[in-house]
Amino acid sequence: MSKTVTANGFALDDAGQRIVVDPICRIEGHLRIEVNVDENNTIRNAVSTGNMWRGLEIILKGRDPRDAWAFTERICGVCTGVHALASCRAVEDALDIEIPRNANSIRNLMMLAQYTQDHLVHFYHLHALDWVDVVSALKADPVATSALQQSLSPWPKSSPGYFRDVQNRIRRFVESGQLGPFANAYWGSPAYKLPPEANLMAVTHYLEALDFQKEIVKIHTIFGGRNPHPNWLVGGMPCSINVNETGAVGAINMAWLNQVSDIINKSITFVDQVYIPDLKAIASFYKDWTYGGGLSGKNVMAYGEFPAIANNYTNESWMLPNGAILNGDLSTVHDVDPRDPEQVREFVTHSWYEYPDPDAGLHPWDGVTEPRFELGPNAKGTKTNIEALDEGAKYSWLKAPRWRGHAMEVGPLARYLVAYARGQEDIKMQVDGLLSDLGLPITALFSTLGRTAARGLECSWAAHKMRTVFDDMMANIKAGDVATANMQKWEPDTWPDDTKGVGFGEAPRGALGHWIHIRDTKIANYQAVVPTTWNASPRDPEGNIGAYEAALLGTPMADPEQPLEILRTIHSFDPCLACATHVISPDGQELARVKIR
Amino acid sequence: MPAENANHPAARQLDWDTLILGIGNVLWADEGFGVRCVETLNERYRFASSVCVMDGGTQGIFLLPWVRSSRRLLIFDAIDFGLLPGTLKLIVGDDVPTYMGVKKVSMHQAGFQEVLSSAQLSGEFPDEIALVGVQPELLDDYGGSLTPTVKQQIGPALGLARQVLDRWKVEITARTDSLGTGERIGPDALAIRDYENGHPRLTGAGE
Numbered sequence: 001m002s003k004t005v006t007a008n009g010f011a012l013d014d015a016g017q018r019i020v021v022d023p024i025c026r027i028e029g030h031l032r033i034e035v036n037v038d039e040n041n042t043i044r045n046a047v048s049t050g051n052m053w054r055g056l057e058i059i060l061k062g063r064d065p066r067d068a069w070a071f072t073e074r075i076c077g078v079c080t081g082v083h084a085l086a087s088c089r090a091v092e093d094a095l096d097i098e099i100p101r102n103a104n105s106i107r108n109l110m111m112l113a114q115y116t117q118d119h120l121v122h123f124y125h126l127h128a129l130d131w132v133d134v135v136s137a138l139k140a141d142p143v144a145t146s147a148l149q150q151s152l153s154p155w156p157k158s159s160p161g162y163f164r165d166v167q168n169r170i171r172r173f174v175e176s177g178q179l180g181p182f183a184n185a186y187w188g189s190p191a192y193k194l195p196p197e198a199n200l201m202a203v204t205h206y207l208e209a210l211d212f213q214k215e216i217v218k219i220h221t222i223f224g225g226r227n228p229h230p231n232w233l234v235g236g237m238p239c240s241i242n243v244n245e246t247g248a249v250g251a252i253n254m255a256w257l258n259q260v261s262d263i264i265n266k267s268i269t270f271v272d273q274v275y276i277p278d279l280k281a282i283a284s285f286y287k288d289w290t291y292g293g294g295l296s297g298k299n300v301m302a303y304g305e306f307p308a309i310a311n312n313y314t315n316e317s318w319m320l321p322n323g324a325i326l327n328g329d330l331s332t333v334h335d336v337d338p339r340d341p342e343q344v345r346e347f348v349t350h351s352w353y354e355y356p357d358p359d360a361g362l363h364p365w366d367g368v369t370e371p372r373f374e375l376g377p378n379a380k381g382t383k384t385n386i387e388a389l390d391e392g393a394k395y396s397w398l399k400a401p402r403w404r405g406h407a408m409e410v411g412p413l414a415r416y417l418v419a420y421a422r423g424q425e426d427i428k429m430q431v432d433g434l435l436s437d438l439g440l441p442i443t444a445l446f447s448t449l450g451r452t453a454a455r456g457l458e459c460s461w462a463a464h465k466m467r468t469v470f471d472d473m474m475a476n477i478k479a480g481d482v483a484t485a486n487m488q489k490w491e492p493d494t495w496p497d498d499t500k501g502v503g504f505g506e507a508p509r510g511a512l513g514h515w516i517h518i519r520d521t522k523i524a525n526y527q528a529v530v531p532t533t534w535n536a537s538p539r540d541p542e543g544n545i546g547a548y549e550a551a552l553l554g555t556p557m558a559d560p561e562q563p564l565e566i567l568r569t570i571h572s573f574d575p576c577l578a579c580a581t582h583v584i585s586p587d588g589q590e591l592a593r594v595k596i597r
Numbered sequence: 598m599p600a601e602n603a604n605h606p607a608a609r610q611l612d613w614d615t616l617i618l619g620i621g622n623v624l625w626a627d628e629g630f631g632v633r634c635v636e637t638l639n640e641r642y643r644f645a646s647s648v649c650v651m652d653g654g655t656q657g658i659f660l661l662p663w664v665r666s667s668r669r670l671l672i673f674d675a676i677d678f679g680l681l682p683g684t685l686k687l688i689v690g691d692d693v694p695t696y697m698g699v700k701k702v703s704m705h706q707a708g709f710q711e712v713l714s715s716a717q718l719s720g721e722f723p724d725e726i727a728l729v730g731v732q733p734e735l736l737d738d739y740g741g742s743l744t745p746t747v748k749q750q751i752g753p754a755l756g757l758a759r760q761v762l763d764r765w766k767v768e769i770t771a772r773t774d775s776l777g778t779g780e781r782i783g784p785d786a787l788a789i790r791d792y793e794n795g796h797p798r799l800t801g802a803g804e
Contacts, residue, residue: 210715
């Protein structure tokens with residue numbers, strides 16, 4: 001290469017200095033980024049590679065399909081419930097099992113709680129420190145911070161004394177030398193734009209979000225029977241509900257349901273009075289940081305999530321709709337059908353796998369996972385110590401999923417764009433409200449900050465939706481329907497000899513699909529296409545680049561040895577948790593150690 | 598917590614002060630040591646309702662709520678001490694966070710070290726903390742189970758844990774019966790016997 005334009009319209013130039021950011025991570029999204037920068041340190045080529053091979057298919061082959069959810073829960077360190085849910089849906093689809101209405105409501109509540117928690121944790125604990133300078137917060141005036149807080153929202157924790165206490169607590173922590181979660185950042189970098197008071201306010205809310213997390217996880221404990229790996233069940237949910245004073249021991253009772261209701265109220269208050277005002281305040285200082293759009297202004301996709309009607313996985317039922325947008329044309333939203341062999345296909349031309357026909361795409365039901373690890377002729381280093389990849393050859397353990405041949409971005413921004421383009425009122429109101437508050441056009445959404453903003457809006461949406469779903473469920477239970485599981489087809493002798501199913505939906509990070517093939521009551525093939533595979537995908541045989549690679553292009557870096565800008569954009573996709581990363585210079589020497597979380 | 602609901606599995610996770618936490622990934626050979634230890638502990642002993650025995654998996658920062666809520670925290674994990682495979686080590690008190698981060702066997706430890714420091718930052722840190730660690734032999738066997746070397750250390754690891762629990766005056770009684778419905782710490786399919794019996798052939802695994 002040197003200069004080229006990709007099939008999906010991005011200019012690439014790999015002539016300049018190569019920077020390698022390599023997270024070492026053994027859970028989902030184990031990711032390495034290589035970029036070439038030009039003489040002005042602007043990114044002109046980007047290479048995203050997932051460097052771990054999971055082979056879920058091999059673990060599941062031959063196992064009982066009713067157990068698959070438990071295994072899929074462990075393939076990722078952090079998104080447990082979403083895999084369990086997709087797996088149950090896949091098996092239910094294959095075996096034609098209908099779940100009861102309450103089971104649908106409980107699943108929706110568990111997922112909405114997951115969205116609320118994940119988005120909050122992502123914003124405060126994984127992403128905020130890309131924008132908020134903890135060290136600067138120590139210089140803030142607590143009185144001015146209090147005034148700032150009170151101008152933004154009615155949140156009661158706003159007195160000067162409160163902010164002074166928090167500031168002292170952080171000072172003691174930092175001075176003790178144990179930076180802990182604040183280690184490995186670039187404090188004092190000119191890329192941080194917030195005044196000290198906004199920094200102190202955001203760091204204070206970081207701590208409050210940690211407190212809040214203790215509350216919201218109880219929803220999963222109550223409905224899932226245990227945490228952090230709740231119980232799931234093919235055919236419904238493995239919990240019984242009893243709202244009468246007497247009756248079955250071991251059921252979810254009214255006291256617990258009241259506790260859930262109370263947590264929902266607290267979630268709504270926290271998100272609307274703390275998270276959303278913080279998001280707006282921070283965004284207002286970074287309006288000119290317009291980078292990171294990548295595919296978002298072109299191709300986005302969502303499978304749909306939160307079925308309002310049990311067992312109906314279509315747009316008639318989805319509270320967040322299904323759809324694909326191509327070439328940024330918001331006037332046309334295409335339907336996405338994960339069953340259609342022409343739509344979702346995975347390519348391995350640039351992945352460390354082998355297909356019978358190397359450049360063909362395979363639908364997941366026909367998916368093949370045959371590893372073939374080899375470095376291209378222009379790679380530097382060895383197989384065990386790769387210094388630079390050759391993106392002209394195979395370079396990632398991730399396959400390249402494509403929708404009708406197009407690289408797609410998935411995640412909260414994709415979901416919001418699809419819902420917005422479909423004219424869904426609740427989402428349009430939120431988006432238009434935020435844009436008008438910030439004085440920004442709709443195109444401002446096509447950016448790193450747009451991704452971060454959509455996640456915040458969706459967190460608020462999810463918290464409010466928990467209230468409606470919970471109230472609906474209670475009305476149904478009080479009307480006498482207490483069924484939570486349908487066990488009619490539990491026994492394998494009721495199953496067909498050979499059947500296929502798909503379970504799809506939206507994880508907090510984006511579109512998630514599980515495809516299962518059951519033969520003679522055992523799993524014959526199992527393929528999962530996860531959000532990170534869409535977003536972090538390598539190139540395909542046509543040369544289309546994926547969402548991560550596209551989003552990094554054109555971003556100026558203040559200092560390539562401090563890749564804060566790369567982290568901001570990659571973090572905005574919510575990659576996996578707690579990946580420690582190394583920055584390696586082209587000669588293999590370690591330049592800096594950063595955290596990509 | 599209403600008393601009549603004490604039998605519900607969730608009840609044991611909503612009201613307690615001692616957390617016995619196994620961490621790691623059961624799908625990655627010796628990485629599963631921590632989880633297998635708490636699974637066995639739960640099979641062999643009964644605890645008062647003030648004790649929560651938990652399979653923490655590789656949940657990282659999502660384990661913070663539980664760590665913050667515990668007054669006493671006992672962790673089982675596979676740790677790279679640079680010793681012979683299967684070597685057990687008991688770490689107590691301030692050294693625990695250090696050991697969790699020195700040489701990382703896997704990502705969940707970076708995550709867990711951060712959990713501990715975040716708990717410190719939040720001002721809610723357990724009064725007592727201990728770690729029972731094993732030197733793993735094999736990690737790169739996705740879908741595999743514990744190696745025999747590490748598996749035979751589960752019993753001795755529980756012995757070390759009992760010493761710690763005795764010191765903390767945590768009551769522990771040997772079970773005379775087998776586990777009832779809902780008493781396991783994880784799904785039946787992942788319990789070590791079912792997991793190993795259903796182990797598919799690893800054709801095509803590795804390079």
